[in-house]
Amino acid sequence: AQSVTQLDSHVSVSEGTPVLLRCNYSSSYSPSLFWYVQHPNKGLQLLLKYTSAATLVKGINGFEAEFKKSETSFHLTKPSAHMSDAAEYFCVVSEGNYGQNFVFGPGTRLSVLP
Amino acid sequence: GAVVSQHPSRVICKSGTSVKIECRSLDFQATTMFWYRQFPKQSLMLMATSNEGSKATYEQGVEKDKFLINHASLTLSTLTVTSAHPEDSSFYICSARPAGYLNTEAFFGQGTRLTVV
Numbered sequence: 001a002q003s004v005t006q007l008d009s010h011v012s013v014s015e016g017t018p019v020l021l022r023c024n025y026s027s028s029y030s031p032s033l034f035w036y037v038q039h040p041n042k043g044l045q046l047l048l049k050y051t052s053a054a055t056l057v058k059g060i061n062g063f064e065a066e067f068k069k070s071e072t073s074f075h076l077t078k079p080s081a082h083m084s085d086a087a088e089y090f091c092v093v094s095e096g097n098y099g100q101n102f103v104f105g106p107g108t109r110l111s112v113l114p
Numbered sequence: 115g116a117v118v119s120q121h122p123s124r125v126i127c128k129s130g131t132s133v134k135i136e137c138r139s140l141d142f143q144a145t146t147m148f149w150y151r152q153f154p155k156q157s158l159m160l161m162a163t164s165n166e167g168s169k170a171t172y173e174q175g176v177e178k179d180k181f182l183i184n185h186a187s188l189t190l191s192t193l194t195v196t197s198a199h200p201e202d203s204s205f206y207i208c209s210a211r212p213a214g215y216l217n218t219e220a221f222f223g224q225g226t227r228l229t230v231v
Binding site: 036041042043044045046090102104105106107109 | 118120148155156157158159160205207209220221222223224225227
């Protein structure tokens, strides 16, 4: 069975500084990995996904993540935080031929300070 | 990307009544839809997997008689919270995957904030 750990429940950065949101996973098979963002009282928006192609994945809004199999990690980064990036971020692992068992991490709340 | 529409976005109901939430895939067919519940400041918890034309599969601890799921077509799944109580107040989110895709992301609805008074 797969699982996801997001090491930080809350991350606070200043506007214009880098963002790092950590994610570690466990999976019995070659997983697919995703990062979703959720703004207050909204649904989820896909930032990026890894599905066994390039290990460095670029997403929307300047975010990217690197799949490191040896470290079972899929950390999310952005070079320069913007105020609009303040939200909840979820790392998700999925395995199975048709992406069954979509498992969410506990989430990391990102605060961006002016 | 694909669009999933969830309706209503907010609903307030009296204790003891039932509430229906709709989840529609607008531009693709979804053989499988998923229903999640999210408590404040917590992650999404899968409640059930809705399969078109068959019974839903519920996660452990989720009362299937209380949370009725119907997936009558390839574009519509409904969740009915029966005999709602204040503890059922939560944020409910559906998601859907296009049929036939491998390891595709799930597309999420915008969520329904249910308040039971």
